Amino acid sequence: MVQSNQKPHLVLLSAPAHLQPVIELGKRLVTCQDVKATIIVASFVQSAPAESRMVQAALATKLFDVIHLPPADISNLVEPGDKGITSLSAAMHVVKPDFQAAILGLETLPTALVVHVFAIECLGIADELKIPKYVFVSTNAWFLATIVYTPVLDKEVEGEYAAKKEPFALPGCSSIRAEDLPDPMLLRTKANYREYLKIGMEIPKADGILVNSWEELQPKTLASLRDGNLLAGVVKAPIFPVGPINSEGSSALKNELFDWLDKQPFDSVLYISFGSMGGLSLEQMLELAWGLELSQQRFIWVVRPPIEKSGSGSGPKFGNIGDDVSSYLPEGFISRTRDRGVIVPQWAPQVEILSHPSCGGFFTHCGWSSAIECITNGLPMIAWPLYAEQRMNATLLTEEMGIAVRSETLPSKGIVGREEIEKMVRKIFVDEGGRQMRARMKELKLSAEKAWSNGGSSYDALAKMVKHSQKKAIAIDV
The missing domain is CATH 3.40.50.2000 (Glycogen Phosphorylase B;)
Structure with missing residues (x-):
């Protein structure tokens, strides 16, 4: 009863x-x-x-x-x-x-x-x-x-x-x-x-x-x-x-990665991750690396083994978890970007990174949980949908909400070149359009807190x- x-x-x-x-x-x-x-x-x-x-x-x-x-x-x-x-x-x-x-x-x-x-x-x-x-x-x-x-x-x-x-x-x-x-x-x-x-x-x-x-x-x-x-x-x-229903990170987390983040300017670092199940081809990883280098912006990139050598579709992983990540990147890339970028193999504490004052944007696969984490931290996004309902989310974030940019070529349909990647990165950190997105994001962050x-x-x-x-x-x- x-x-x-x-x-x-x-x-x-x-x-x-x-x-x-x-x-x-x-x-x-x-x-x-x-x-x-x-x-x-x-x-x-x-x-x-x-x-x-x-x-x-x-x-x-x-x-x-x-x-x-x-x-x-x-x-x-x-x-x-x-x-x-x-x-x-x-x-x-x-x-x-x-x-x-x-x-x-x-x-x-x-x-x-x-x-x-x-x-x-x-x-x-x-x-x-x-x-x-x-x-x-x-x-x-x-x-x-x-x-x-x-x-x-x-x-x-x-x-x-x-x-x-x-x-x-x-x-x-x-x-x-x-x-x-x-x-x-x-x-x-x-x-x-x-x-x-x-x-x-x-x-x-x-x-x-x-x-x-x-x-x-x-x-x-x-x-x-x-x-x-x-x-x-x-x-x-x-x-x-x-x-928003999302995870809360630990502000007490400290390691070399956060020591590096603590030294970076406010809103200056791009975080790059494609989720626990998202992967890129080797060809696309190389283009992404070149685009990041050309942009001259700070970044943290969670690098996982590529799913195939060329193309954009999914397939059996040919890389191994224990591989040297530099083997998937342009020769000399890590040394050339050492002053402004950090490569993290496999996994990083995403919630804590996105909430750090130095983090200024997210290059994301557009899983809704990740999008929510961005909104609640006031961070504009580069939308890179791969599977599930992520293409819907990318359209919602870019066209309806105006808080993300995306490539003309769907990442699941073809290779996005380094010039376009450079352009997207610079847009959210340097261009006027990025400032407008950032202002819109701050409004949504406040609405999330008020909710x-x-x-x-x-x-x-x-x-x-x-x-x-x-x-x-x-x-x-x-």
């Missing part, structure tokens, strides 16, 4: 490789809304060690309980080439019984269940247990509008979306060009598209949808998703914009979501 004065208890379920935003949402719930939270972690067998490290860090906060489900072995469920959403859906299918057992093992049933959008396979468990159910979309509102409208497009559009010349209209939102479509929409005959379509049909069945954006960032798109607007026929559940202040739009949206879940729980119980 749910009591109206009972402290809300929300269970949050992560999808494999999507734990961090769920943890950050859990922190907001506990610290801003005084709820009890339990985070349940799903992982692939191969990613379990990384997830375990995040679990330990989450437990160290002592804010919530964490349950790590047995890692999902999907080797017999998907074809070798089926990755992305297909793999995520398969993993959630495998862990579904363990997830339900974990909920039933709690002292009392939770007030509500919140599942990450790529863990939506488990959403129906809430119906079985008679508790309210919510979906957490850790990317932006335009992506949410696209995925929930895809079932409509699936019936209306013949042939491959990618072959269409005209943009696809999303009622009440910005249209989307074929070249900007998320990867799963590029081949309708593939398993990834079928799973993507299924997610688009399942999201509106939730009692509410949380999205990692805020009212002031995407007012038009959020309005279109709500009752009384043009997408209301598709999405009837209330939308709760609770962004999470007491009484701000996201603070209030999360409070409304918690109250909504309590009322829903009582109604179901009755």
Whole structure:
């Protein structure tokens, strides 16, 4: 029996490789809304060690309980080439019984269940247990509008979306060009598209949808998703914009890299990283290096082994983690740029770098988490989308928000030359256009801070979501 004065208890379920935003949402719930939270972690067998490290860090906060489900072995469920959403859906299918057992093992049933959008396979468990159910979309509102409208497009559009010349209209939102479509929409005959379509049909069945954006960032798109607007026929559940949900770094971090950063002028260093799964060909890496050298700007570049020797498409890695990174760069590049650049092999503490006063821009693959980190630190971007929904994000950041520049050639379609790279770098650090972007970024940074202040739009949206879940729980119980 749910009591109206009972402290809300929300269970949050992560999808494999999507734990961090769920943890950050859990922190907001506990610290801003005084709820009890339990985070349940799903992982692939191969990613379990990384997830375990995040679990330990989450437990160290002592804010919530964490349950790590047995890692999902999907080797017999998907074809070798089926990755992305297909793999995520398969993993959630495998862990579904363990997830339900974990909920039933709690002292009392939770007030509500919140599942990450790529863990939506488990959403129906809430119906079985008679508790309210919510979906957490850790990317932006335009992506949410696209995925929930895809079932409509699936019936209306013949042939491959990618072959269409005209943009696809999303009622009440910005249209989307074929070249900007998320990867799963590029081949309708593939398993990834079928799973993507299924997610688009399942999201509106939730009692509410949380999205990692805020009212002031995407007012038009959020309005279109709500009752009384043009997408209301598709999405009837209330939308709760609770962004920015992002990681907070440690200001106490010190090493040689930060000793170097401390010596650089304010807003002068370009950070370059393409995410944990992003990679470049050797040919593109060489052009990027030459472009950086020609720009004469300061930089920190996280260098990983190239994925192939030439071209722009993905392929098997031919480089090895233990290789000397100088073998992937122009001869003498490191020595010639030593006074203004730092090469970091494999990984760098991104959150801490972006928040450092000397950091002045981000050369990014446009993952939404990275974009959020830029906005919350007031940094303009060079958009370099590679996969997933990153092309959408790049268009949003450049054309709608005006806080990023991008190359004329899509990085996923061809080689971007050194002259164009030099031009983009100099634009955000030297040219008048860069100063305008920087000013716009400062405005968005302030709006992000205001959204999470007491009484701000996201603070209030999360409070409304918690109250909504309590009322829903009582109604179901009755």
